[in-house]
Amino acid sequence: MSSLLETKIAARQHALREQGLLRQRKVLGVDHALNTNASTSSPRFVFEGRAYVNFSSNDYLGLSRVPELVEALHLGAQTYGVGSGASPLVTGYSDAHLALERELCDLTGHEAALLFCSGFSANTALMKTLFDQHDIVVADKLVHASIIDGLQDSGAQLKRFLHNSLESAERLLARHQTSALITESVFSMDGDCAPIFELSALCRQHHTWLIVDDAHGFAVLDGYNNADAAKLIDVQVVTFGKALGCQGAAVLGSQALIDFLVSNAREYIYSTALSPANAALALAATQYSTAHPELQQKLLENIALFKRLCREANVPLLGSDTAIQPLIIGDALQTLQVAEELRAAGIWVGAIRPPTVPVGSARLRITLTAAHAAEDITACVAQLAQVLSRVGVPLVTERQAADDHR
Template sequence: MSWQARIDRALDERRAASALRSRRVVEQGAGRYLFQDGKRFCNFSSNDYLGLSHHPEVIRAWQTGADRFGVGSGGSGHVSGYTTAHHALEAELADWLGYPRALLFISGFAANQAVIAALTGKYDRIVADKLSHASLLEAASHSPAQLRRFAHNDAAHLRTLLASPLNGQQLVVTEGVFSMDGDSAPLVEIARATREASGWLLVDDAHGIGVTGPGGRGSCHAQGIAPELLIVTFGKGVGVSGAAVLCSEAVADYLLQFARHLIYSTLMPPAQAMALSASLKVINSGEGEQRREKLAALIGRFRRGAGTRVTASQSAIQPLIVGDNDRALRLAEWLRQAGCWVTAIRPPTVPPGTARLRITLTAAHEEQDVDRLLEVLDDAGE
C-alpha cells in the first residue's frame, strides 16, 4: 500500500466512525468567553481552572521578562538557555511542593515521555492505570520495559500485577485527577501497594496542581503522599504552559544526563518562567484560595442542576457521557448554537462507546453562566 493510500484509508476510517478531529480557529479561547467569527460563546472547554491566564500580575510578569530577556531562551538549558528566571522558578517549585529538586520541561507530554524513557530498562515493568494520559501510555509502550495496565483506580488489581515475578524494577503510573473522567485516583492505596512491592510511583497531577489540596499544592498533598516522581503541568490550573518534574537530588542529576527531551529541546522562554512565578504567588495567596472556593461553589451548583446526567466527578472536569459519536457531535453543535462552547470528545481519546461532552468549569465563570448551561442542556434533553 502506498503512502497516499495508507493516509487516505486512515482518514476514511475516521470519517466513517464520526471520529475525525478538526481544529476551529478562535480569536480568544482561554477565558470566560470564547470568540469566533465575531460571535461570543460562554467557554466551557478551557482548562484554565483558576482563570489565571488573564491575571494582570501574570501578564505583567511576562511583559517584564520579555523586556529583560527577550521572547525566547535561545537554546537548550544545557547550552545557554538556563537563566536566573528558570533557576528561581525551579527553586520555588521544589520549596512549594516539598521536594529536593524540580526540573522544567517545555510541556507535560515531554516531561512524561522523558522520565519514562530515561528511567526504565528492558527488565523493568511499568504498571499504569488503564486510563492514564496518552503521553504516559505511549511512553510506556515505547520503552523497553514491560507494560501492564491495572483497572482504573483499582488498587487491588494493581497489587496483583505487582506481585508477578520480575527481575528488574517496577514503576507505577497514574494521574492525580483524570483528564477525561475528572475523578481522582486513590493515591494512598496506590502508594501503599507500590511501596509494599518496593516500586516507585509516578503521579501526573496536571489537572490537580493549583486547584486541589492545601494551598493548591495538588492531589498528592491533598491525600498526604509524596511519590518518588511528581509531574506538574502549567497549562491548566496555573494558567500558562510548560511542566516540571519534582524528584530527589539523585534523580534530577540523572535526568540532566539522560532525559533526551530535556537535553535536546529549547528551554521555555525566561519571560514564561517569570509569568509562572507570578502565577504561583497568586495560587499561594488569599486570592488563590478565593478562586478555589469560587470554583468549588460553581462545581457544586452545576452538579446539583445536572443531577445524574454527569459522572461522579468532584473536579472542574464534568463529563456528560453520550455514548454515540454522532450524537455527541450534534449535542455539542446544539450547545454552540445556544452560545455555550463545549467540545465533544470521542474515541480513541476515550474508550469506544463513551463519547462525551467534556464540560469544564473555571473560576472565571459566574453563577449565571452555569445556570445558562444547565438551561441549554435541559432544552437539548427535551
C-alpha cells in the first residue's frame, strides 16, 4: 500500500501532466564549437546531441562567457578558495564582499548593501525581516514569487494594485496606512517597465517606502539606474544572475536598514555566505558592464531588430521594449507545442505556463542578448512566423480581424 505522501505526490503530478503543467528539467551541454569564439557569437548549448541557439537566458549582456570575467572567477578562487566556508557573521564575510558592496553603493547612491546567494533569498529575507502583522504592504499584481512568499511569511497584510496602474496604486495608498509599495523595474514575464519616477513621487506623497526588485533592470536599464537611484528608491534589490551573467544578489538601502537585516535576516545569518570568488566575479562583472556601454547599445539594437522583424512578419508580441519579449499564446499545451516546433528548427525559447503566469496567458518568453548575431535573430523570427501559422496561433492581422469583428 502507498503511503499518504506517495499517493499525494502521484495525484498532483498526474493532474499537472494532464494540464500540460508538469515541469521537467533538461540536461544541457556545452557547444564546444562555440567555445572557441566564446563571447562573440550567439549563445548556444547542446541538448541530446543537437546544438540550439539560446533565446531563453537572462544573460542579457552576454557577460557569462566573457574571457576577462572567466579569469576574474579563476583569480577569485585562487585568492580566496572556492567557497566562503561559513555564514557571514561567523567567518564568511571578506574584503571581496565588502568591495562588491561598496561598488554597488557607488553605482546606485545607496548607503549600504547586503549580499545574498540568490535574488530569491534576498527578496524573501527582506520581506520576512522588514514586515510583520502590523504592516500593510501594497504590491504590483505581477511581482515575483519570492516577494509574495516573503510577504506571506511575514504576516503583513498584502494589497495588490493593478499591474503598472498608478491610479490603482494611489487608491490603495489613500485608503490604507501602508508601510511600503513594492514593484519590479522590469517585469520578468511581461518585459514591461514600472513607472518608477511616478511611483516614487506617489510614495513620497504618502510617506511610504518604495521597494524595487531590479533583477531584470540592473546593468541594462538606463534612466533611474545610476547614482540617483537612491533618491527615488528606498530599497533596491539587484541580482547578479541576469545581466551580470554570474550569481548572487544584493539588497541596497540605508545603513540603518542593512544593519537591521544583518542582525535579523535569518536567510543571511543562518546560511553559508556567497563565495568570495563569486563576490570578486560580480564586482568584475559590474565594472565590466560599466566600462562597456557598447554592450547595452548592442542589446538595444538586437531588441529593435527582433521587434522590427516580428512587426513585418505579423508576429504578435506583447509590446515590451526590453530584452524580455513575450508572445502570449494562451493555452499551455499549445505553447509547449510551439516551443517544441521551434526546437525542431534549432531555436530554444522558454514556454512559460501557469502558475508562473496567470491561467490563460501561457506564453513564449523570448529573451535577447547583446551576444545574439543578427542572422540568428532573423532565423528565429522566420521560424516563429512559420510555426505560429502551422500550429494555428493567430498572427497580428488575424487577431485584429477577430477584434474588429467583435
